[in-house]
Amino acid sequence: MLGGHLVNPNPVVHPVTPRDAGSVAPDVAAAALVGLSAAGRAPGSAALTDASGIVTATEVFEFIRDIKDPEHPFTLEQLRIVRPENVYVLDRGVASGGPARADGTPAPASEVVRSGGPGDDGHCYIRVEFTPTVPHCSLATLIGLCLRKRLERSLGRPIKLDINVTPGSHQTEHNINKQINDKERVAAAFENPSLHPIVEDCIRDSDY
Amino acid sequence: MSVELLDTLMGHEDRVWHAAWSACGRWLATCGGDRTIRIWAPLIPRPRTVTQMVDGVMTKQVHEAPPPSLERWSCVARLKTHLHQRTVRAVAWRHCGRFLVSVAFDASMVLWQRTSDTSNEWTPVIEIEQEGHGAEIKSVAWSPDGSFLATCSRDKRVIVWAFCENPLELEIASDLYGHGQDVKHVAWVDLPAEGESSQCLVSSSYDDTIMVWRLRGDDFECTGVLKGHKSTVWATAALSGSRIASVSDDLSLRIWEPAPSQDLGSPFISKQTISQAHSRPIYSVSHCALPAAIPLDAFVARHAPGQVPPADVVRLGPAIDAAAVGTLAAADDPPQHEGEDVVMGDAGDTGPVAEAPGPASAIIGLVATGAGDNAVGLFAEMDNGTVVPLRRHGRAHSLELNSVAFRPLLRPDLAARIPGLVDPQQVVLATASDDGTIRIWRVSL
Numbered sequence: 053m054l055g056g057h058l059v060n061p062n063p064v065v066h067p068v069t070p071r072d073a074g075s076v077a078p079d080v081a082a083a084a085l086v087g088l089s090a091a092g093r094a095p096g097s098a099a100l101t102d103a104s105g106i107v108t109a110t111e112v113f114e115f116i117r118d119i120k121d122p123e124h125p126f127t128l129e130q131l132r133i134v135r136p137e138n139v140y141v142l143d144r145g146v147a148s149g150g151p152a153r154a155d156g157t158p159a160p161a162s163e164v165v166r167s168g169g170p171g172d173d174g175h176c177y178i179r180v181e182f183t184p185t186v187p188h189c190s191l192a193t194l195i196g197l198c199l200r201k202r203l204e205r206s207l208g209r210p211i212k213l214d215i216n217v218t219p220g221s222h223q224t225e226h227n228i229n230k231q232i233n234d235k236e237r238v239a240a241a242f243e244n245p246s247l248h249p250i251v252e253d254c255i256r257d258s259d260y
Numbered sequence: 261m262s263v264e265l266l267d268t269l270m271g272h273e274d275r276v277w278h279a280a281w282s283a284c285g286r287w288l289a290t291c292g293g294d295r296t297i298r299i300w301a302p303l304i305p306r307p308r309t310v311t312q313m314v315d316g317v318m319t320k321q322v323h324e325a326p327p328p329s330l331e332r333w334s335c336v337a338r339l340k341t342h343l344h345q346r347t348v349r350a351v352a353w354r355h356c357g358r359f360l361v362s363v364a365f366d367a368s369m370v371l372w373q374r375t376s377d378t379s380n381e382w383t384p385v386i387e388i389e390q391e392g393h394g395a396e397i398k399s400v401a402w403s404p405d406g407s408f409l410a411t412c413s414r415d416k417r418v419i420v421w422a423f424c425e426n427p428l429e430l431e432i433a434s435d436l437y438g439h440g441q442d443v444k445h446v447a448w449v450d451l452p453a454e455g456e457s458s459q460c461l462v463s464s465s466y467d468d469t470i471m472v473w474r475l476r477g478d479d480f481e482c483t484g485v486l487k488g489h490k491s492t493v494w495a496t497a498a499l500s501g502s503r504i505a506s507v508s509d510d511l512s513l514r515i516w517e518p519a520p521s522q523d524l525g526s527p528f529i530s531k532q533t534i535s536q537a538h539s540r541p542i543y544s545v546s547h548c549a550l551p552a553a554i555p556l557d558a559f560v561a562r563h564a565p566g567q568v569p570p571a572d573v574v575r576l577g578p579a580i581d582a583a584a585v586g587t588l589a590a591a592d593d594p595p596q597h598e599g600e601d602v603v604m605g606d607a608g609d610t611g612p613v614a615e616a617p618g619p620a621s622a623i624i625g626l627v628a629t630g631a632g633d634n635a636v637g638l639f640a641e642m643d644n645g646t647v648v649p650l651r652r653h654g655r656a657h658s659l660e661l662n663s664v665a666f667r668p669l670l671r672p673d674l675a676a677r678i679p680g681l682v683d684p685q686q687v688v689l690a691t692a693s694d695d696g697t698i699r700i701w702r703v704s705l
Contacts, residue, residue, distance in 0.1 A: 173539070173633070174655075175633070210659055212540060212632070212633075230466075230491070230492070234466070235541070235632070236349075236396075237442070239275075239293070239365075240346075240347070240414070243346050243365060
């Protein structure tokens, strides 16, 4: 946890979405992360992806909902920093996630893939939007790093990940978005001896 | 045309950020997250001694070693120093391989010297730690005449160091402020100008611009700011005729050419934009000048219409068949194909644009790009100054490409003077990736 002055001393804590019947129990998750199955995927997560191993938005949300907020002993889900409808996935042409649509169809590829890509080139594209608790939140970049580290570690396949603040939720959202998606800046941040332990601490307990 | 994988170089223990060839093309230096620098060259096979019974007598026969080939490389040196405590981000050779500089994320810089001309042992001879940059150093480049070294950093500065060999010194000559953000890359381009040195320094930045610097008196000064890219400019490369290619987070490859007159207020103007050259940020660009231009009709004749590329090689450019000859020739009507967006002098740019080019009649060079979509892009540099997409080679690596570098292609008479240069007339491309490997490719037109 960060010591000293809190940016947001009074966060609003929300009840969480009940977990899926197929979601992973804590002790199984712990075992899974220590020794991934031969397919490179945590056992027990099979219920969250379909049989072909296509990554889904539900699976991605499962990995990020329990990341701890850097300032408070609550999860990103409890603080509504991440919500299931803010996760978009396009894996090998199969789209999932985004807000529930009236006709039940998933979000189109164009909402997931940053731009230009055909979306069916075999890559797993993921886009996560998150909402910092207050517009002045200086911890937005830190949350972005935690989300990235958690997902890059957890999914058994390489991913093309874009993380954005929810439009309208931050006064310098373009600046934040650019920083947290700049590969070189992210690599340097992860190497930074002051940032590294904070990120590890926030994502550690979400491994149970 | 074909792009053939020759070898995959393994050894680095983390992502490889950068690959650079010595000026003679004999050696490839790479560096990355494992904080080391590795030097690679084609493996030199050794003669084999075979002992066998011949007519009741034990005889030894020495089998001559086969000549080294581009298909088998080995790591000839591994450079490690306690000074680089974090990722080594870039390396640069001075001329033909006696001096090498490495720069790192902890703002440290090391000048290495080869201990003798025949060995591959290196010693750090200058170590810079507290001086110069105050944040991650992102790129390093020697001026063509070897007298200056440019570096750039997240501290928003470009620093030009003056190099002296005897006594051995590397001293700050110019400390250049100008970019509003993190500077990602520095490169030199030869741009002749009346009464001035033709060596021009080009810096690319997170602030979406490219700045041009020139030595005036004792100091480097900014002579122009190139605007047009919509996001971070990751790298530039010098093309033929003092042109520049730049690549960006905005997914485009842009070509800039020297301004026809000083009145335009900028030393370079926008010539061409290839949007959607890749589907993820483009991190690197490299140029290769062909020793002899390839006439367009000869190139087209070599490629039968309807040639089907392998499944993971997506052709972006005009189909190389007889029907395209007319389109390539009429360059004021650029070929349009699905997924491709080739614009001459992008009207959306802020800044002066070049006039429409005349028709192209020959391929004078190649341009390669490496991007976050794991692909290599290949483009033909035409004699009319335009660049035409040839091919996007997808899945060049299993993860993102950080660096692409063509081996320098020397004139045959110069190449003959360099011992140990293997197949000097072949176009060879090195690519470095997050997957921890470097790949060596042969490009044939």
